[in-house]
Amino acid sequence: MTGIRDEQTAGTDRRRPGRPRDPVAEQRILDAAIDEFLERGPARFTIDGVARRAGVGKSTVYLRWPDRDALLVESVRARSRSIEDVDTGSLRGDLIRLTTNLLRFLRDPLGYATFRITVDAVANPAYEHIARELAQKHRHAARRVFDRARTRGDTIDEAAVDPVVECLYGAVTMQVLNHGLDMASASEVDLEAHCTSTVDLVLRLLEP
Template sequence: MEDKILHAALEEYTEHGWAGFTMDAVARRAGVGKSTVYLRWHDKDSLLTDAVRLRSQQVAVVDTGTLVGDLTALASNIFHNLTSSEGWANFRVVMDSASTTEKLGQFTQEVGTVHRHVITTIFDRAAARGERTKELTPTAVTDLIYGAGLFFALGRRLEQHEPTEEEIEDRVRDVIGVILEGILVD
């Protein structure tokens, strides 16, 4: 039930943004009573924060045992997520937050926080395994992966083209190949 409500929350946000996002609309979309939503979340910020946190953490969970594998898995998750309606909701959170001078809610912090932490963890694990990389800030790699993922997703949305699994895999392979050329020590 909770997952259904969280999914409905992201869909509502994608369609209506912060100003049009209501607990009542989420309840209707999820097919549950308003009281069910209000029993778990006291306001729209707490509901959207949980929805964004859950989806962000699902994207970020990777541990393949190698730096190359971890970066590839992370990029694949990000590309898949950004081409989904839920991933697009996360992107809209970022855009809405960047487009206003007022603080929208705690949910805006969730998108960036989870992903900055995961890339640092990936590089820490690589260092612990003895995989050597050039000196750089791990967040630069995050920027490269997310930037490529966003442009890929944006292009497909503008073309109204649902990307195939093969298209996503090909683009991830290319992006990770470019990144690895720049970070791995020979």
């Protein structure tokens, strides 16, 4: 009986839950992952580097995420922001606001990391899901702008909607590729002026 009881007690001990997760440590790791990725780049991004930056042991990171890709994807998803549902009263105003918001986000370190991960998804299947998820969010936000314009009575050529959105987003991403985080010092006036000229140029695609 004693042996059985000892085995049962040992089994109970083995089934006891481990130390609960520390949300503060998790947040430090998620933040460190973004910073490490931006500073070191995808080729030199490692769990070791993230652990050192976060001030935790490597095993602490591996207890939560199986590999560096899973950690990076979770870091982006945890800090991703919803896309503002813009409504300025006009299609032009909405597109200016939408593209300005996007440019403002992409010049932020988190936004820039998100952009790089989306680009890397072409070669890294681990990033495909988060890249599609982000693209769908932006596609829906742009679609809402055009749906609202139709509700206001604007005549919208459906065949031109996707090319217009692709041109606008392409112009913004090229700005990011050309200047990267150097854009962080740009003023709000400069951001909006750049997006306004881009929107005015692209909207000509909608003209009869």
